[in-house]
Each structure stands twice: as structure tokens, then as C-alpha cells.
Amino acid sequence: MGPVFEDDRSLQAARTLGKRHVQGIVADTHLGQPRGIALSTSASSSRSTAGPPLVALRNVAKTFANGVEALAGLDLEVRPGEFVSLLGPSGCGKSTALRLIAGLSEPSGGTIAWGRGAAPRARDIGFVFQEPTLMPWTTVARNVAVPLSLRHARAGDAAARVAAALARVGLSDFRHAYPRELSGGMKMRVSIARALATDADLLLMDEPFAALDEITRHKLNNDLLDLWQALEKTVVFVTHSVFESVYLSGRIVVMTPRPGRVFKELAIDAPYPRDERFRTSAEYAAACRRVAEALAAAMDAAA
Amino acid sequence: MSAPDRTTGAERVLRLALPLATLVLAVAIWHLVVRIYAIPPYTLPGPVLVAQTMVADWSVLSTSLVATLVTTFEGLALAIAGGVGLAILFNLSRLLEFALYPFAVIIQVTPVLAISPLLLIYLPQQGAVLACAWIVAFFPVLANTTLGLNSVDHNLADLFRLYGASRVQVLFRLELPAALPHMLAGIRIAGGLSLVGAVVAEIAAGSAGAGSGLAFRIAEAGYRLNIPRMFAALILLSIAGIVIFFALSGLSHLLLRRWHESAVARDR
Numbered sequence: 299m300g301p302v303f304e305d306d307r308s309l310q311a312a313r314t315l316g317k318r319h320v321q322g323i324v325a326d327t328h329l330g331q332p333r334g335i336a337l338s339t340s341a342s343s344s345r346s347t348a349g350p351p352l353v354a355l356r357n358v359a360k361t362f363a364n365g366v367e368a369l370a371g372l373d374l375e376v377r378p379g380e381f382v383s384l385l386g387p388s389g390c391g392k393s394t395a396l397r398l399i400a401g402l403s404e405p406s407g408g409t410i411a412w413g414r415g416a417a418p419r420a421r422d423i424g425f426v427f428q429e430p431t432l433m434p435w436t437t438v439a440r441n442v443a444v445p446l447s448l449r450h451a452r453a454g455d456a457a458a459r460v461a462a463a464l465a466r467v468g469l470s471d472f473r474h475a476y477p478r479e480l481s482g483g484m485k486m487r488v489s490i491a492r493a494l495a496t497d498a499d500l501l502l503m504d505e506p507f508a509a510l511d512e513i514t515r516h517k518l519n520n521d522l523l524d525l526w527q528a529l530e531k532t533v534v535f536v537t538h539s540v541f542e543s544v545y546l547s548g549r550i551v552v553m554t555p556r557p558g559r560v561f562k563e564l565a566i567d568a569p570y571p572r573d574e575r576f577r578t579s580a581e582y583a584a585a586c587r588r589v590a591e592a593l594a595a596a597m598d599a600a601a
Numbered sequence: 602m603s604a605p606d607r608t609t610g611a612e613r614v615l616r617l618a619l620p621l622a623t624l625v626l627a628v629a630i631w632h633l634v635v636r637i638y639a640i641p642p643y644t645l646p647g648p649v650l651v652a653q654t655m656v657a658d659w660s661v662l663s664t665s666l667v668a669t670l671v672t673t674f675e676g677l678a679l680a681i682a683g684g685v686g687l688a689i690l691f692n693l694s695r696l697l698e699f700a701l702y703p704f705a706v707i708i709q710v711t712p713v714l715a716i717s718p719l720l721l722i723y724l725p726q727q728g729a730v731l732a733c734a735w736i737v738a739f740f741p742v743l744a745n746t747t748l749g750l751n752s753v754d755h756n757l758a759d760l761f762r763l764y765g766a767s768r769v770q771v772l773f774r775l776e777l778p779a780a781l782p783h784m785l786a787g788i789r790i791a792g793g794l795s796l797v798g799a800v801v802a803e804i805a806a807g808s809a810g811a812g813s814g815l816a817f818r819i820a821e822a823g824y825r826l827n828i829p830r831m832f833a834a835l836i837l838l839s840i841a842g843i844v845i846f847f848a849l850s851g852l853s854h855l856l857l858r859r860w861h862e863s864a865v866a867r868d869r
């Protein structure tokens with residue numbers, strides 16, 4: 299089940315987001331939806347990111363065995379339903395932060411608290427790596443099914459979920475193909491479908507499109523936004539691209555160089571859905587400048 | 602197979618035709634040398650006499666061929682079981698790997714020719730022959746499978762961890778499939794080596810009598826100065842080695858052709 303929002307989520311949103319312009323939160327009109335809440339996704343609205351954090355990192359530090367200090371004093375809250383980007387230079391620990399949230403790595407200091415009081419169950423996290431990370435020896439469908447079959451999901455149920463996930467990323471016709479027969483962009487779609495297969499609430503994405511060409515990347519950016527809106531996921535997106543982070547995110551967390559911590563958080567108020575028109579808008583350009591300046595300042599602050 | 606697919610049709614024909622032509626030429630020279638210098642058959646039999654011997658002695662030789670092949674395949678099967686099994690155990694337990702791996706290396710680096718007389722003392726002959734085949738063949742399977750099991754994509758391993766995969770699931774669904782190309786490369790080497798091991802042991806067993814493999818026939822024919830039969834048996838051994846190599850290469854290709862770069866045909 300999805301996170302349970304506070305009833306007074308408008309208020310919450312206003313409080314948590316502070317200066318951020320929040321609009322378009324509507325009453326619960328889609329009762330049939332699994333989350334039991336509904337967020338307006340009309341053209342005029344931003345997604346609500348209200349409520350208590352889904353996961354909160356407090357004063358988190360990570361020092362590796364070889365002495366490298368990846369993170370020091372990282373404070374980060376991820377709110378249900380938001381699209382938040384971690385932006386920073388290579389080696390600033392943003393991937394490490396993602397792995398800590400996923401439970402793939404243990405923090406050396408600080409706490410990671412989950413909104414629902416429980417430790418993260420694997421079902422609640424979908425992870426998309428920088429590389430497609432597919433098993434080359436088996437088909438697209440079986441790759442997407444891995445998270446389900448590892449948990450012994452019933453075969454019929456799993457097949458339906460796999461079919462749905464592949465349809466979501468537009469690869470239904472390729473379910474019997476092997477990964478090597480696909481293009482880079484298609485492989486990444488398979489990887490995203492796999493992350494969707496378990497219907498995880500939280501998608502963690504580690505520079506998923508960094509290795510793709512620009513045209514493919516833009517296409518996948520749009521598709522990802524569509525998915526995020528349609529499925530009401532929470533996305534934590536790691537990137538080193540100012541442009542990509544502005545295009546996708548409701549909130550950008552700019553990190554300092556290693557050891558990484560939060561330098562500044564910026565809200566991108568442009569309403570969703572966003573499309574290619576947004577990419578060429580003055581609003582986008584202004585936001586990119588703001589973020590780029592913050593990133594430059596983060597680098598200077600560390601120097 | 603190992604031949605890259607960038608070869609054009611004409612090149613492919615040449616690849617087959619040239620070695621065949623070389624073979625025919627060599628046999629022809631062999632024949633002429635024996636003819637011209639009138640070399641007696643107990644020194645160097647001509648190819649015709651060897652072929653005649655092959656036909657005449659076929660009942661003896663074919664029985665021996667089967668005996669050697671059975672030993673070779675039993676040795677190979679045990680080598681695969683032992684090599685893969687040990688690799689899995691080493692993968693599951695570091696301590697076991699530390700404890701046993703050096704001895705696997707020691708067994709491998711000690712020449713089997715030197716071990717075989719001892720084995721013949723302590724084991725029944727067939728057991729000793731099999732043990733020799735196993736000793737030389739298991740190590741490439743072990744070494745390659747270990748390499749393969751350790752070459753798993755770290756992100757895939759993380760993915761399995763994220764979704765709570767058990768150790769057994771990781772082994773069978775991730776590590777073993779990922780190791781398959783390496784494992785098959787090891788098995789391909791092991792096939793040839795298993796034949797070597799069988800031959801070495803049969804030769805070492807020599808006059809022990811009970812043995813009936815091809816190498817035993819070579820030794821036996823040598824004692825009797827039956828040189829044509831030595832050649833006939835040698836040729837059969839060589840053919841057996843070639844067939845084993847191609848059979849294992851074919852198996853490898855069959856298992857990997859859908860996904861592994863080494864086996865996938867490329868359009869150019």
C-alpha cells in the first residue's frame with residue numbers, strides 16, 4: 299500500500315515546503331485508486347509532496363573501508379509522491395546516498411528513518427542502475443520477472459505484472475528478445491520495467507540515462523515523467539546534469555563535493571505534466587541558471 | 602566456435618580446404634618417402650599399410666577405442682562434477698577455499714606421469730586410469746568456474762540482494778548462469794586433457810595386462826614391433842581428441858548462442 303497522507307495535507311505541504319508554491323491539491327476524488335488518495339495531475343498543477351517524509355536521512359555519514367569519506371552530515375527528506383533529484387559532481391556521494399536508502403549499504407553514522415515506522419521492505423523499492431544491469435542469458439520478460447520470482451510470486455500473477463510493466467515502457471513486443479538484441483535506450487526501459495514490476499512505491503534511479511544519447515534521453519525523460527504521474531510513484535533521481543534535473547524534478551537537492559552533504563535545496567515550480575515545450579521555455583532556462591549557480595557555489599564552497 | 606564470423610564465404614571455404622590440402626600433401630609425401638627409400642614397415646610403415654592395418658585390426662582397435670573413450674568421458678564427467686562442485690563450495694565458503702585450493706594447485710602442477718605409477722599400486726587398474734584422467738581434467742574446470750562465479754556483475758548482485766534473494770537463489774539464478782561461459786571454456790580444455798590423462802595412465806599401466814585402451818594397444822604393439830598398428834591406434838586417438846574438442850565446442854556454442862558475445866553471429 300501507498301503511504302498514508304495526512305488529512306490536512308495542504309497544510310502539511312505548505313509547512314514542509316515553506317516557500318514552495320503549492321497548488322492544485324484537490325480533494326480525494328479517485329477513491330478507487332490503490333493509494334486511497336489522489337493528487338491532481340491536471341495541467342495546471344504541481345504534484346503534491348505533502349505529508350510526513352517517506353524516508354528521512356539525518357546527519358548520515360558514510361566512510362568506506364579504504365578511508366574514503368563519501369558522505370558527512372547528510373540531511374535529506376524524501377516526501378511521498380515527489381520527484382526529487384540529487385545533483386552534484388561525480389564522486390559527491392549521491393550514488394552512495396541512494397544505496398543507503400536502498401539498504402544496499404549501511405551508514406557509518408546518522409539515522410535513516412522510514413515514514414511508516416518499519417524498515418524498508420524490498421517490495422517498496424525499485425532500483426534503476428546507471429547501466430541497464432540485465433541478465434544477458436535470459437529474455438526481457440524473465441529479466442523483468444526477477445524481482446517477482448525471487449519472492450516466489452504466483453506464476454500467473456507474475457506474468458500479468460510483467461506484461462503490464464512491459465506495456466508501461468512500450469516493450470510488449472520484445473518480451474521474448476534477449477537483452478543484447480536491444481538498443482541502449484530499450485535496455486534501460488527494460489530496467490525501468492523491472493523496477494516497476496513489484497509496484498514499488500519508491501523508485502531510486504542512479505543516473506539511469508547518463509550513458510544514452512541526447513535524443514533517447516529526452517524521450518526517456520518524458521516517458522519517466524508520464525510513468526511517475528500515472529503510477530504516483532516517489533522518485534529519487536541521481537544525476538549530474540543540471541538540465542535533466544530541472545526538467546524532471548519538483549525539488550533539486552544540490553550536493554557538495556566529497557564528502558557529500560546538502561548544499562542547497564531548490565524547488566522547481568513549473569507545473570506537470572511537462573513536455574518538450576518546457577525544455578525551450580524561459581522558465582526552464584531561468585531554473586537551469588538558478589540550479590547551475592547553486593552547483594557552482596557548492597563547488598566553490600568546498601574548494 | 603572460435604573462428605570469428607567476419608569471415609566471408611570464400612574465406613570459410615579456404616579455412617576448410619587449406620588444412621585438408623595440407624593433410625593430403627603430407628600423406629602423399631609420407632607415402633613417397635617410404636616408397637622411394639624402401640623403408641621397411643617395422644621402421645616406418647607407409648600410409649597405405651597403416652590404413653590396411655586399421656581395417657584388418659578394426660575389431661581389436663574399435664574395442665580399445667571404446668574403452669579409451671569411456672575412460673575419457675567418465676574422467677571428464679567426474680572432472681566437471683568435481684571442478685564445478687569444488688568451485689561452488691569455494692564460492693560458498695572462503696575458509697574451505699583457503700584450506701583446499703592450494704592442494705588443487707599442487708595436484709595440478711605435479712606431472713600426472715609421475716603420479717600414475719603410484720596410483721596403479723593403490724587402485725585397481727581401471728580406477729587408476731580414471732583417477733589420472735580426473736586429476737588432469739578437473740583443474741581447468743575448477744579454475745574457470747571459480748573465475749566465472751567471481752565475475753558476476755556487482756549491480757546484478759545488488760539487485761538480487763535488494764529483492765531479498767537467498768544464497769541458493771543467488772547461486773543458481775545469478776552466479777552459475779553468469780559463470781556458464783567460463784565453465785564451458787574450462788570443460789572444453791578438460792575434454793582434451795581427460796584424454797591425455799587416460800592415455801598416460803594406460804601407458805603407465807603398460808604390461809599390467811587387464812587394460813585394453815588405445816594407448817595400451819600402442820604400448821603393446823610397440824613391444825611386438827607391430828609399428829603399423831601403433832600408427833593406426835595413434836591416428837584413432839588423434840581423431841578421438843578432435844571429435845571431443847568439436848563436440849564440446851558445439852555444446853558450448855549451442856548453450857551460448859542466444860546471448861554470449863563469443864557465440865553470437867554478427868552481421869557486418
